[in-house]
Amino acid sequence: MLYACQDRYGDMFTLRIAYEGKWVMLADPEAVRQVFTGDPRVFHAGEGNQILAPILGRNSILVLDEKPHMSQRKLLLPPFHGARMAGYEQTMGEIAAAEIDSWPTGTPYKLRPRMQALTLEIILRTVFGVGEEERLAPLREALRDFLDLSTNPRMLLPLVLMGPERVRRFPAFRRRIDRVDELIYREIAERRRVGDLEDRDDILSMLVAARHEDDSPMSDEEIRDELLTLLVAGHETTATSLSWAVERLARHPEKLARLREEAEAGEDDSYLTATIQETLRLRPVISIVIRRLTEPVEIGGYELPAGVSVTPSIYLIHRNPEIYPDPESFKPERFLDNPPGTYNWIPFGGGVRRCLGASFAQFEMAVVLKELVKRHQIRPANPKPERVFRRAITETPRHNAEVILN
Numbered sequence: 001m002l003y004a005c006q007d008r009y010g011d012m013f014t015l016r017i018a019y020e021g022k023w024v025m026l027a028d029p030e031a032v033r034q035v036f037t038g039d040p041r042v043f044h045a046g047e048g049n050q051i052l053a054p055i056l057g058r059n060s061i062l063v064l065d066e067k068p069h070m071s072q073r074k075l076l077l078p079p080f081h082g083a084r085m086a087g088y089e090q091t092m093g094e095i096a097a098a099e100i101d102s103w104p105t106g107t108p109y110k111l112r113p114r115m116q117a118l119t120l121e122i123i124l125r126t127v128f129g130v131g132e133e134e135r136l137a138p139l140r141e142a143l144r145d146f147l148d149l150s151t152n153p154r155m156l157l158p159l160v161l162m163g164p165e166r167v168r169r170f171p172a173f174r175r176r177i178d179r180v181d182e183l184i185y186r187e188i189a190e191r192r193r194v195g196d197l198e199d200r201d202d203i204l205s206m207l208v209a210a211r212h213e214d215d216s217p218m219s220d221e222e223i224r225d226e227l228l229t230l231l232v233a234g235h236e237t238t239a240t241s242l243s244w245a246v247e248r249l250a251r252h253p254e255k256l257a258r259l260r261e262e263a264e265a266g267e268d269d270s271y272l273t274a275t276i277q278e279t280l281r282l283r284p285v286i287s288i289v290i291r292r293l294t295e296p297v298e299i300g301g302y303e304l305p306a307g308v309s310v311t312p313s314i315y316l317i318h319r320n321p322e323i324y325p326d327p328e329s330f331k332p333e334r335f336l337d338n339p340p341g342t343y344n345w346i347p348f349g350g351g352v353r354r355c356l357g358a359s360f361a362q363f364e365m366a367v368v369l370k371e372l373v374k375r376h377q378i379r380p381a382n383p384k385p386e387r388v389f390r391r392a393i394t395e396t397p398r399h400n401a402e403v404i405l406n
């Protein structure tokens with residue numbers, strides 16, 4: 001449908017979406033640049049995410065705009081700085097190795113649920129900073145329950161139709177949120193009591209130590225809202241991207257072999273980096289970025305009124321043959337000598353709303369893929385490539401990346 005609209009109307013066209021209003025799709029990198037560098041008072045992202053507020057809380061960076069957004073973003077940025085990610089390498093590698101060693105060989109196996117278990121474990125240890133099994137177990141169970149509900153495609157319709165406030169009063173929903181809250185507030189309280197906060201490298205500890213501009217600490221509620229935001233934003237997205245990487249590699253044995261050779265030599269990660277970039281180009285797990293206009297804006301020669309949303313189309317930009325020749329083919333090589341551009345490779349959005357976890361996610365994908373290809377031969381369980389299937393938020397492989405490992 002997007003291709004058909006682009007053929008007919010060009011790189012800018014309007015869709016009317018039920019309960020959402022008008023979306024002006026943008027498929028031209030220059031228009032995308034204008035949106036990402038535009039005034040955050042005019043291009044609102046949080047407004048479009050209000051549906052998440054009852055789940056993530058009113059302080060969540062995802063649902064805020066302008067000053068309150070910037071103030072949360074400043075607190076969250078330092079822990080996610082690219083250079084800091086190397087500190088997580090060992091933990092991520094150990095979790096990945098243990099998980100991958102538990103996977104069966106010689107039989108068709110759906111990887112996506114396992115990748116979700118893996119990314120959840122990594123978040124529990126690096127973001128929540130919980131390591132002991134007796135505290136991990138209840139938290140893991142409560143969060144899994146909560147995630148099942150919040151990322152279930154069947155929840156999306158009631159959320160849209162009934163509105164988030166009424167859905168929140170559903171007993172099943174309430175119970176799960178209450179349980180998660182109880183455990184998270186307990187972790188926050190315990191972390192406030194420890195004496196060695198500066199020596200800890202998990203994100204919760206850094207948020208407990210962080211200070212607002214007026215030197216006040218973050219409240220328990222702020223920290224709770226951001227922890228759940230990081231979990232919801234970072235868990236399924238990374239697991240799904242990893243699943244797509246394996247799905248694509250399994251169908252390109254020569255590329256998989258090259259990746260394995262590089263991983264075994266252990267000197268250079270450039271093909272691995274290019275493979276991750278190409279996976280995120282060809283199978284972006286989120287296909288649009290949304291900004292709602294608070295004032296009229298001119299884009300691409302059109303005056304757009306306040307109230308409409310502009311939606312850079314990750315999908316169409318990533319498939320533009322002028323930017324990416326032979327766009328439907330999986331070719332990590334294309335990124336080897338040409339690093340991705342800021343406005344034509346946008347799996348993590350851009351500007352002041354660019355994904356906070358972009359470095360975290362790419363680092364995690366690299367660690368997990370390396371552990372996997374070093375241990376196993378991988379072939380597809382079914383010769384036909386998996387189609388893209390839309391879940392509540394992410395676009396996933398139709399058969400959950402079913403492969404046979406040896």
Ligand code: HEM
Pocket residue numbers: 045061062073229230231233234235237238241285286288289290347348349350351352353354355356357358360361362
């Ligand atoms: C491959 C994995 C991931 C993908 C494809 C992805 C993609 C995205 C996209 C498209 C956005 C919206 C950007 C925009 O509006 O311009 C976003 C925002 C965000 N992501 Fe990610 N993400 C991933 C992993 C993560 C991880 C691991 C975390 C944290 C642990 C995370 C935390 C966030 C946060 C907090 C925001 C909101 C930023 C803001 O509004 O200022 N993401 N992500």
